[in-house]
Amino acid sequence: MTKNPLLVIIGYVWPEPGSSAAGRHMMEIIQVLQSAQWRIVFATPAADSPYKADLKSLHIPQQSIELNSDSFDEWIHKLSPDAVLFDRFMMEEQFGWRVARSCPDAMRILDTEDLHFLRQGREAVVRQKHSVDISGPGNETALREIASIYRSDLSLIISSKEMLLLKQDFKIPDQLLHYFPFVTEQPSGLLPGFAERKDFLFVGTARHAPNLDAIRYLKTTLWPAIRKQLPATCLNIVGSYPTKEISQMHKPETGFCVLGHVENLQPLLESSRVFLAPLRFGAGLKGKLIEAMQWGIPSVTTSTGAEGIASADGWPGIVVDNDSAFISAAVDIYESETRWKQAQQTGLSLLHQHFERTQHSRKLSERITEVIQQLQKHRATNFTGQMLLHHSMRSTEFMSRWIDCKNQKSSTN
Secondary structure: OOOOOEEEEEOOOOOOOOOOHHHHHHHHHHHHHHHOOOEEEEEEOOOOOOOOOOHHHHOOOEEEOOOOOOHHHHHHHHHOOOEEEEEOHHHHHHHHHHHHHHOOOOEEEEEOOOOHHHHHHHHHHHHHOOOOOOOOOOOHHHHHHHHHHHHOOEEEEOOHHHHHHHHHOOOOOHHHEEEOOOOEOOOOOOOOOHHHOOOEEEEOOOOOHHHHHHHHHHHHHHHHHHHHHOOOOOEEEEOOOOOHHHHOOOEHHHOEEEEEOOOOOHHHHHHOOEEEEOOOOOOOOOHHHHHHHHOOOOEEEOHHHHOOOOOOOOOOEEEOOOHHHHHHHHHHHHHOHHHHHHHHHHHHHHHHHHOEHHHHHHHHHHHHHHHHHOHHHHHHOOHHHHHHHHHHHHHHHHHHHHHHHHHHHHHHO
16 A cells, blocks of 8 residues: 555545535545545535535545446546545445456445435335335345445444444444444533523434434424423524425424524534434434534434434433423423433533544544455455455446447437
8 A cells, every 4th residue: 555545435425514414424534534644536426516515625636427437447547546435335336346347456445324225124114104124135225235335345334233233134244344433522612501502403404314204293293292381492403405395394483493504503503402303214323413412412312313322321311212202301301400411411421432533533544454455365255245246246337338338329429
């Protein structure tokens, strides 16, 4: 590996740290590797975004790439990176075989963000009211995502719960997985206390189905009952890309305030008293809840929201899974200064013990370096990955080549 190795990130979208937890997590990965002296290039087939991170200020070249085009092969071969990171399994499916062919010595890293098949399975339970076998042979997303993990040299897993699931249920070897959660640092200065705060807060982009469901759930079921007991309070809904449906929920007279995208969230994080996150499905870690802890805001959430962060007994607030209990918990922690202060301290301690930036950053950097230094040996022990790359990706390659030829023929007519 060169002194200043090169990493190419192939993004599913442009990173938007102010809009989504996935965007924030991507920027954390970038910052960790830049601190370890990696040079980084960010490429994506996605359209431009008004909220994307300022990669130029971080001296990160940006490249627009095409799906199903040999132009990518030429570009990546010329760069000759030491490693390529795929942002979610869909990008590994699209570009993994091209990287393997054009840059066979480059380490291939998959950033899962969350397990899509797990999130989709839980959503089906909520919407269709029936259980789903996430590891069953009919779960196409699970088959695709697990295959992508095997084809990659290393997969970054954000949740300890999902690490356990992959190892126990899918028998994926430790050597292919690395736990890298959200990482935090304490805000400088003293955090505002109970008396200096008021109102409730929810944060989450409306593009993410679990957030959209939670906003509807708050509007129709939870907030009217909470507001009835606390008539002077407001619930501020913050998040990029609000749909017309969500925007029309804005009713300040009922205390339900849809603020949409907020460029600087710090004033709200410093002034809000309680964070509400009634997430009925989802996967990974909930960045909104990590951020709430970071700014000293106790939260009321569900077992899905708390998953991978802490147990209900050790939660910095209250974890409940039914309507009446959620409403009572929100009112209780909002009014009880003693309970509120205990929850705030629990959250800050939890972050320090399990999500501290320095420790996780060092481990990630060291793990990537270790795999690169023994890449061929590492791959030799992953026969399943070699088999999947040889067979399943051939079908993806030939489909992509067919589309490329079709596009070229259309452009000449």
